[in-house]
Amino acid sequence: MKKYFAMILAGMMAVSLAACGGSSNAPAAAPAAEPAAEAEAQTEEAEAPEAEAQTDAAFTTVAAGELHMATNAAFPPYEMTSDNGGYEGIDVEIATMIAQKLGLELVVDDMEFGSVITSVQSGKADIAMAGLTVTEERMKNVDFTESYATGVQVIIVPEGSDIQTVDDLANDKMIGVQDGTTGYIYCSAPVEDGGYGEDHVTSYTNGAMAIEALKGGKVDAVVIDNEPAKAFVAVNDGLKILDTEYIVENYAIGISKDNPALRDAVNNALKELIADGSVQTIVDKYITAE
Ligand code: ARG
Numbered sequence: 001m002k003k004y005f006a007m008i009l010a011g012m013m014a015v016s017l018a019a020c021g022g023s024s025n026a027p028a029a030a031p032a033a034e035p036a037a038e039a040e041a042q043t044e045e046a047e048a049p050e051a052e053a054q055t056d057a058a059f060t061t062v063a064a065g066e067l068h069m070a071t072n073a074a075f076p077p078y079e080m081t082s083d084n085g086g087y088e089g090i091d092v093e094i095a096t097m098i099a100q101k102l103g104l105e106l107v108v109d110d111m112e113f114g115s116v117i118t119s120v121q122s123g124k125a126d127i128a129m130a131g132l133t134v135t136e137e138r139m140k141n142v143d144f145t146e147s148y149a150t151g152v153q154v155i156i157v158p159e160g161s162d163i164q165t166v167d168d169l170a171n172d173k174m175i176g177v178q179d180g181t182t183g184y185i186y187c188s189a190p191v192e193d194g195g196y197g198e199d200h201v202t203s204y205t206n207g208a209m210a211i212e213a214l215k216g217g218k219v220d221a222v223v224i225d226n227e228p229a230k231a232f233v234a235v236n237d238g239l240k241i242l243d244t245e246y247i248v249e250n251y252a253i254g255i256s257k258d259n260p261a262l263r264d265a266v267n268n269a270l271k272e273l274i275a276d277g278s279v280q281t282i283v284d285k286y287i288t289a290e
């Protein structure tokens with residue numbers, strides 16, 4: 001059984017490494033000095049009410065003056081609904097600051113996770129930002145910015161579960177995952193590729209539903225990113241996170257391959273926010289070190 005984990009781990013590391021290489025070569029072309037000047041020009045324009053999608057500017061967005069963020073707001077602490085009916089979380093705050101730098105207003109488009117990339121590909125949203133892991137497969141469909149965070153796939157089980165290590169997952173268990181996520185992709189892979197096979201995986205629309213299924217005994221474990229895992233376990237009694245899995249992934253923003261100017265503008269804004277500590281400040285606000 002150990003070899004399954006070794007294989008998954010090796011597979012994921014390969015993806016992570018490939019992702020690093022991929023995300024860092026994308027933005028190299030844009031000069032660093034550009035975005036500030038651009039941001040100012042954009043601000044004025046964004047305020048003109050009947051301005052069309054910004055065709056005369058360096059980049060265009062799906063709606064004039066707006067930056068549409070495709071996300072699945074059921075993934076705390078990256079994106080979730082707030083008490084006042086809006087959205088909050090690490091991704092929402094970073095995207096708000098990126099939009100500000102570009103002179104745009106952020107609009108959150110909440111949808112199923114599986115639609116996040118296609119909505120950017122089909123020109124319905126400008127950016128896909130959803131604790132979105134960079135994978136080679138996804139890189140065929142969208143361009144990615146620099147990575148702004150890392151995620152780790154972890155295993156949640158009921159306290160007292162006989163699943164104690166990742167090896168135990170292979171023991172004819174049913175694993176709950178979020179539809180279309182890397183957790184789904186890795187777990188549903190055939191056994192010979194390091195997964196557990198489709199028959200041992202049940203997909204749910206979002207993490208919260210997978211957690212409900214776990215509490216109801218419909219699945220034996222849930223595989224999900226570490227920070228949402230902590231958030232779910234904190235508000236659900238009787239669950240725990242196994243400390244056995246260490247698959248590190250990179251989160252980045254996905255942007256249409258047809259809009260390199262927007263990709264560069266967003267990427268430059270993001271890089272500035274990483275460099276000046278803004279991203280870290282936002283992360284620290286939502287994630288407290290244990
Ligand atoms: N990091 C995982 C992936 O990219 C899960 C992301 C789920 N995000 C969400 N907002 N529901 O596949």
